[in-house]
Amino acid sequence: MNSLHTHDRMKGFFSPRHIAVIGASENNLWFGNMLDNARRSNFDGTIYPVNPKADEVWGVKAYRKISDLPAGIIDLAVIILKSQLVLDAVKELSSAGIKNIILLSSGYAEIGGEGITRQMQLQRYCRDNGILLMGPNCLGFMNMAENVSVFTGGAVEGNLLAGTIAVVGQSGATSEIVVSSLLDNFYGISLYATTGNEAVLTVEDYMEYLVHDDRTRVIAGFIEGFRNIPKLKEVAYEAARRRIPIIVIKVGRSEKAQKAASSHTGALAGNDGVLDGFFRQHGIIRVDSIEDMVATAGIFSRLALPGGKGLGICTLSGGLCGLYADLCELYGISLPSLTEATIKKLTEALPDFAQPDNPLDVTGSGFQTGMDRINNILLDDENIDLLVTLTLSPKNSEDKLAHAVNDWLASLKRASSKPIALIPFKEMTDYARSYFNENGLYYIEQPQTGLKAVSHFMKYAEFIRNFEQNHDDTE
Amino acid sequence: MNSLHTHDRMKGFFSPRHIAVIGASENNLWFGNMLDNARRSNFDGTIYPVNPKADEVWGVKAYRKISDLPAGIIDLAVIILKSQLVLDAVKELSSAGIKNIILLSSGYAEIGGEGITRQMQLQRYCRDNGILLMGPNCLGFMNMAENVSVFTGGAVEGNLLAGTIAVVGQSGATSEIVVSSLLDNFYGISLYATTGNEAVLTVEDYMEYLVHDDRTRVIAGFIEGFRNIPKLKEVAYEAARRRIPIIVIKVGRSEKAQKAASSHTGALAGNDGVLDGFFRQHGIIRVDSIEDMVATAGIFSRLALPGGKGLGICTLSGGLCGLYADLCELYGISLPSLTEATIKKLTEALPDFAQPDNPLDVTGSGFQTGMDRINNILLDDENIDLLVTLTLSPKNSEDKLAHAVNDWLASLKRASSKPIALIPFKEMTDYARSYFNENGLYYIEQPQTGLKAVSHFMKYAEFIRNFEQNHDDTE
Numbered sequence: 035m036n037s038l039h040t041h042d043r044m045k046g047f048f049s050p051r052h053i054a055v056i057g058a059s060e061n062n063l064w065f066g067n068m069l070d071n072a073r074r075s076n077f078d079g080t081i082y083p084v085n086p087k088a089d090e091v092w093g094v095k096a097y098r099k100i101s102d103l104p105a106g107i108i109d110l111a112v113i114i115l116k117s118q119l120v121l122d123a124v125k126e127l128s129s130a131g132i133k134n135i136i137l138l139s140s141g142y143a144e145i146g147g148e149g150i151t152r153q154m155q156l157q158r159y160c161r162d163n164g165i166l167l168m169g170p171n172c173l174g175f176m177n178m179a180e181n182v183s184v185f186t187g188g189a190v191e192g193n194l195l196a197g198t199i200a201v202v203g204q205s206g207a208t209s210e211i212v213v214s215s216l217l218d219n220f221y222g223i224s225l226y227a228t229t230g231n232e233a234v235l236t237v238e239d240y241m242e243y244l245v246h247d248d249r250t251r252v253i254a255g256f257i258e259g260f261r262n263i264p265k266l267k268e269v270a271y272e273a274a275r276r277r278i279p280i281i282v283i284k285v286g287r288s289e290k291a292q293k294a295a296s297s298h299t300g301a302l303a304g305n306d307g308v309l310d311g312f313f314r315q316h317g318i319i320r321v322d323s324i325e326d327m328v329a330t331a332g333i334f335s336r337l338a339l340p341g342g343k344g345l346g347i348c349t350l351s352g353g354l355c356g357l358y359a360d361l362c363e364l365y366g367i368s369l370p371s372l373t374e375a376t377i378k379k380l381t382e383a384l385p386d387f388a389q390p391d392n393p394l395d396v397t398g399s400g401f402q403t404g405m406d407r408i409n410n411i412l413l414d415d416e417n418i419d420l421l422v423t424l425t426l427s428p429k430n431s432e433d434k435l436a437h438a439v440n441d442w443l444a445s446l447k448r449a450s451s452k453p454i455a456l457i458p459f460k461e462m463t464d465y466a467r468s469y470f471n472e473n474g475l476y477y478i479e480q481p482q483t484g485l486k487a488v489s490h491f492m493k494y495a496e497f498i499r500n501f502e503q504n505h506d507d508t509e
Numbered sequence: 510m511n512s513l514h515t516h517d518r519m520k521g522f523f524s525p526r527h528i529a530v531i532g533a534s535e536n537n538l539w540f541g542n543m544l545d546n547a548r549r550s551n552f553d554g555t556i557y558p559v560n561p562k563a564d565e566v567w568g569v570k571a572y573r574k575i576s577d578l579p580a581g582i583i584d585l586a587v588i589i590l591k592s593q594l595v596l597d598a599v600k601e602l603s604s605a606g607i608k609n610i611i612l613l614s615s616g617y618a619e620i621g622g623e624g625i626t627r628q629m630q631l632q633r634y635c636r637d638n639g640i641l642l643m644g645p646n647c648l649g650f651m652n653m654a655e656n657v658s659v660f661t662g663g664a665v666e667g668n669l670l671a672g673t674i675a676v677v678g679q680s681g682a683t684s685e686i687v688v689s690s691l692l693d694n695f696y697g698i699s700l701y702a703t704t705g706n707e708a709v710l711t712v713e714d715y716m717e718y719l720v721h722d723d724r725t726r727v728i729a730g731f732i733e734g735f736r737n738i739p740k741l742k743e744v745a746y747e748a749a750r751r752r753i754p755i756i757v758i759k760v761g762r763s764e765k766a767q768k769a770a771s772s773h774t775g776a777l778a779g780n781d782g783v784l785d786g787f788f789r790q791h792g793i794i795r796v797d798s799i800e801d802m803v804a805t806a807g808i809f810s811r812l813a814l815p816g817g818k819g820l821g822i823c824t825l826s827g828g829l830c831g832l833y834a835d836l837c838e839l840y841g842i843s844l845p846s847l848t849e850a851t852i853k854k855l856t857e858a859l860p861d862f863a864q865p866d867n868p869l870d871v872t873g874s875g876f877q878t879g880m881d882r883i884n885n886i887l888l889d890d891e892n893i894d895l896l897v898t899l900t901l902s903p904k905n906s907e908d909k910l911a912h913a914v915n916d917w918l919a920s921l922k923r924a925s926s927k928p929i930a931l932i933p934f935k936e937m938t939d940y941a942r943s944y945f946n947e948n949g950l951y952y953i954e955q956p957q958t959g960l961k962a963v964s965h966f967m968k969y970a971e972f973i974r975n976f977e978q979n980h981d982d983t984e
Contacts, residue, residue: 145862191936205828207873211934218936256828285831288838294830294868322839323832323957353680355769356733356760357798363763364797387620391768398682459686461666461693464939480955482798 040166040235041243047134047166048177048225048243050110051079053184054103054132056123057114058083058091064114064138064186066092068174074194075176075183082108100126110134112174112184117141117149120170121156128163135160137169138186143231144171157233165234172230173206176213178223179249187228190214197222198251199331200244202237204229204258208324212256215328219479220471221335224249238265241280245273252334254327255282263312270316274501279334279494281319283327284309317497319490329480329487336476337420337453339495344370345488346418347393348409350401350459355393358422361482365489369393370417379411392418406442413450420453422478422488427458427466436466444473455488457481515641515710516718522609522641523652523700523718525585526554528659529578529607531598532589533558533566539589539613539661541567543649549669550651550658557583575601585609587649587659592616592624595645596631603638610635612644613661618706619646632708640709647705648681651688653698654724662703665689672697673726674806675719677712679704679733683799687731690803694954695946696810699724713740716755720748727809729802730757738787745791749976754809754969756794758802759784792972794965804955804962811951812895812928814970819845820963821893822868823884825876825934830868833897836957840964844868845892854886867893881917888925895928897953897963902933902941911941919948930963932956 058065065083069092072081082103083091090096097103100123111132113123117139127135142153153170160167168175173187178196189210199221203209206228213226224247229237237257242265244250253273260266273280285291287306313320321327345367347358362369369392372380380390385399396408401424409423425443428436440456447454456477458466470477478484533540540558544567547556557578558571565571572578575598586607588598592614602610617628628645635642643650648662653671664685674696678684681703688701699722704712712732717740719725728748735741748755760766762781788795796802820842822833837844844867847855855865858879863872871883876899884898900918903911915931922929931952933941945952953959 140862189935203828205826205831207826207934208828208832211829214936258828258831283832285828285835287835290834290838290844290866290868291831293866294827294834294870323836323955325955325957351680351682352769353678353683353731353733353760354686356680356766357683357758359765359769360760360762361798363765369765387615391765393765393769395769459682460664461689480798480800480958482800482958483955 040239041246043166044239044243046109047168048175048227049180049182050134050184052082052107052109053079054082054084054100054108054111055114056084056100056111056127058085058096059088059114060091063188067186067188068112068184069094071176071183071185071187071190075178076181077183078181100130103130106131108132110136110184112136112138114138117152117170121152121159124156124159124165124167128165133163133165135165135167136172136174136184137167137230137233138172138174139169140171142170142233153231153233160234167234168227169230170233173210173228175225175227176223177225179225190217190226192217195220195222196224198224198249198335199254200224200247200250200252201226201254201256202229202240202244203227203256204232204237205256206230209256212254212324212327215324216331219328219332220467221328221332232261236261238262238269241266241269242272245269245276245278251278252331253278253280254331255280257282257284258286260309267316270318274317274498275505277339277498279317279319281321281327281330281334281490282313283321283324284313317494317501319494321490325480325483326486329478329483330490333455333476333487333491334494336474337455337491339498340419340453340492341495342417342419343368343492343496344417344419345492346370346412346415346421348396348412348421348423349393349457350396350398350424352395355391355395358393358481358485361485365486367485367489367492373415373417376411376415380408383407383411396424405439406446409443409446413446413452413454418452420455420488420492422455422457425456425458425477427460427462427477428469429463430465440469440473440475444475447475455484457484515714516721518641519714519718520722521584522643523650523702524655524657525609525659527557527582527584528554529557529559529575529583529586530589531559531575531586531602533560533571534563534589535566538663542661542663543587543659544569546651546658546660546662546665550653551656552658553656575605578605581606583607585611585659587611587613589613592627592645596627596634599631599634599640599642603640608638608640610640610642611647611649611659612642612705612708613647613649614644615646617645617708628706628708635709642709643702644705645708648685648703650700650702651698652700654700665692665701667692670695670697671699673699673724673810674729675699675722675725675727676701676729676731677704677715677719678702678731679707679712680731681705684731687729687799687802690799691806694803694807695942696803696807707736711736713737713744716741716744717747720744720751720753726753727806728753728755729806730755732757732759733761735784742791745793749792749973750980752814752973754792754794756796756802756805756809756965757788758796758799759788792969792976794969796965800955800958801961804953804958805965808930808951808962808966809969811949812930812966814973815894815928815967816970817892817894818843818967818971819892819894820967821887821890821896823871823887823896823898824868824932825871825873825899827870830866830870833868833956833960836960840961842960842964842967848890848892851886851890855883858882858886871899880914881921884918884921888921888927888929893927895930895963895967897930897932900931900933900952902935902937902952903944904938905940915944915948915950919950922950930959932959
């Protein structure tokens with residue numbers, strides 16, 4: 035989209051109260067899924083199915099044609115029609131003043147040949163007539179912050195928890211997995227948008243909107259190809275000014291993936307090595323998997339950025355110290371040596387046979403007797419900017435020891451200006467996951483994935499420190 | 510241990526019926542944990558606490574001194590004494606003909622100075638008197654195949670499921686996490702041994718024993734330092750002959766980890782780069798984390814080795830195809846092109862708009878209509894040696910669609926000579942985990958970790974093919 039102010043209009047796009055669905059039918063899953071998702075979102079606006087042969091669809095009053103719709107109140111139209119019929123419907127909607135459209139249909143650039151021509155005609159018409167169009171070949175969106183879902187996918191599971199992470203996906207199914215995994219880990223979502231073939235609105239437009247969205251603090255993107263690198267650069271600059279990390283899975287490292295991307299949404303994958311450099315330069319965080327994306331988005335959504343690059347680790351086994359130290363080396367995390375003052379204090383606090391170092395092995399007896407004092411000593415060390423410390427994961431509400439440890443850690447977290455991540459010693463349970471989240475505690479479930487996320491977190495904080503030193507215009 | 514036949518004696522070491530515990534007391538957790546773990550294992554032998562001041566310990570009849578123990582029947586002694594008192598106890602046990610000893614106490618090489626001297630004295634006495642000694646500074650073992658636990662740790666959770674994976678750990682706490690994670694994923698364990706400081710029996714001795722143990726098909730080791738590289742080489746050779754993979758976490762890539770290892774069990778970490786080359790040459794699989802170890806041990810325990818190096822992937826989204834293709838590139842997994850015959854058959858089986866390739870996007874409609882036919886076509890392709898294919902993870906016993914899909918996949922797995930790994934489309938639940946395992950289906954829970962495990966699996970199979978071509982003496 036060329037308009038500089040598209041993102042202002044997009045606020046309305048994502049907050050419709052009256053939604054027309056052209057081609058709503060009981061013959062496929064789409065409209066049914068859309069109704070289900072709207073109900074799950076507690077959507078309290080109105081949906082207007084348009085179907086030439088029905089008085090109602092799935093129990094919702096229907097209209098025979100677009101011109102039958104109540105005039106002047108529809109603020110978003112969804113199109114589920116064969117691709118050959120779409121352009122006429124778009125023109126009719128446009129004439130009726132409906133300029134916000136989600137086009138779910140496939141049969142465009144992703145099939146090549148005539149699909150490409152069809153997409154270009156659609157694009158030209160929308161641009162000439164000021165239409166904001168999401169898609170084609172997409173699943174719609176979920177605006178969890180405002181209880182609006184216009185979403186035809188069936189695979190987003192879990193409670194639709196509102197929060198600060200926005201998800202933008204060029205692949206519907208894949209981004210549904212990202213969203214489900216975030217929700218499964220109790221990370222709330224502000225907005226989830228699927229972009230499809232991007233005939234009009236591109237992933238850069240969505241990201242630009244999200245950078246300006248007050249509810250969004252983290253942007254996660256599943257990307258097959260960027261289409262507008264100059265705009266991405268502007269968006270990344272504005273995101274850095276606002277300290278909003280952009281985390282992407284960008285497929286296309288391999289030839290196979292480049293081929294899959296072009297046949298999927300018709301996106302050009304681009305030169306991967308050049309993109310990697312671009313990402314680094316502009317503070318865009320690239321991850322390789324959905325697991326890494328969830329853990330990385332998670333740490334940004336839960337913890338304040340550290341003031342420096344030193345990680346302190348506190349655990350209860352020499353073996354774990356070695357394992358974590360090696361993972362930190364692998365992921366480029368700095369484990370500073372402890373200051374002399376810290377070593378002196380730890381020597382007094384720990385059992386005789388313990389050896390103060392970072393990572394710190396408090397030993398089994400240390401864990402039983404002095405974790406509060408030990409964690410405070412580590413947090414006081416001027417070289418430590420983020421602390422990863424051991425906890426117990428409670429099995430159930432009767433697990434008194436684990437609750438005592440975590441209550442104390444929660445108060446430590448409130449008192450300290452330095453971010454604290456917990457690393458549970460025992461297997462996580464569903465109870466433990468909800469307990470940690472309800473108490474605002476960030477925990478690392480899988481040390482490898484978790485330390486990789488910590489590494490992205492530390493590097494981004496360093497990027498921001500450099501960025502802010504070099505720019506006077508930060509907020 | 511120098512004897513070539515140590516591993517024959519070790520069979521008895523791990524199958525005791527009458528266990529004396531020297532220094533059993535109610536004053537610390539060790540003996541209580543040992544009793545708990547013995548009960549969890551359904552141990553039906555007898556435990557004989559020895560305590561100079563008690564007639565019973567935790568309800569078990571006790572003996573005042575070693576010489577009070579019934580003569581000639583104790584086949585294993587456990588020592589929980591201050592390190593200064595240990596050598597005399599060892600001598601007394603040896604005189605009474607008790608030559609299998611687990612020494613739990615710390616205060617040896619790991620503390621340096623006099624600890625090193627003490628450990629050398631102990632080592633010399635044991636070697637001169639033919640004593641098999643596990644430890645010092647260890648937690649004991651769990652022989653899950655034979656319902657014998659002599660184990661003082663408190664962090665192994667879950668059902669003690671017997672199976673084919675053996676775990677050897679130089680770090681007690683860390684290996685407890687490995688074992689708990691394996692059990693949590695329903696992977697059964699043959700033997701779990703903690704080696705401690707290895708004054709007498711070293712990790713190479715345990716591995717040698719396990720390679721000859723009929724119940725063990727996979728060996729997983731948490732290693733801070735090897736002590737006997739020539740023996741390790743012999744063990745690796747014998748393991749390759751028997752197609753038993755040895756998977757290790759070897760800490761010490763980083764200086765910090767090397768330091769932690771030496772202060773922990775007194776092991777020398779060795780030159781890491783040289784070790785890496787040694788591992789590659791001898792088919793030892795090195796992984797970086799407990800997550801990777803569990804997934805890698807898991808795939809070896811569930812699937813037969815593939816006959817070649819070609820992976821086929823079948824999923825339902827172009828985005829996932831790209832993501833998986835990139836991960837395969839990252840981990841060096843070969844994704845062969847499909848043969849012309851396969852492409853022809855797939856073109857007939859798939860919807861018009863689908864494009865046959867590897868990874869294969871069957872599209873949403875393909876998934877609903879023809880997964881049986883599509884999977885069979887892929888398995889028939891001569892370039893595909895292992896198939897990773899999409900499934901649904903059932904939410905509960907009422908989830909008919911997911912059960913139908915998986916029943917069919919289970920019969921496909923029985924019918925095909927090629928290994929098949931499943932990759933569930935939706936979030937896993939506890940129900941789904943137990944369902945897959947009860948039905949002998951191997952599934953990938955986290956694609957990144959899972960594909961890394963697939964990569965180790967494929968590379969090991971290639972190592973074995975080369976090994977068997979070069980050696981005529983294979984079984």
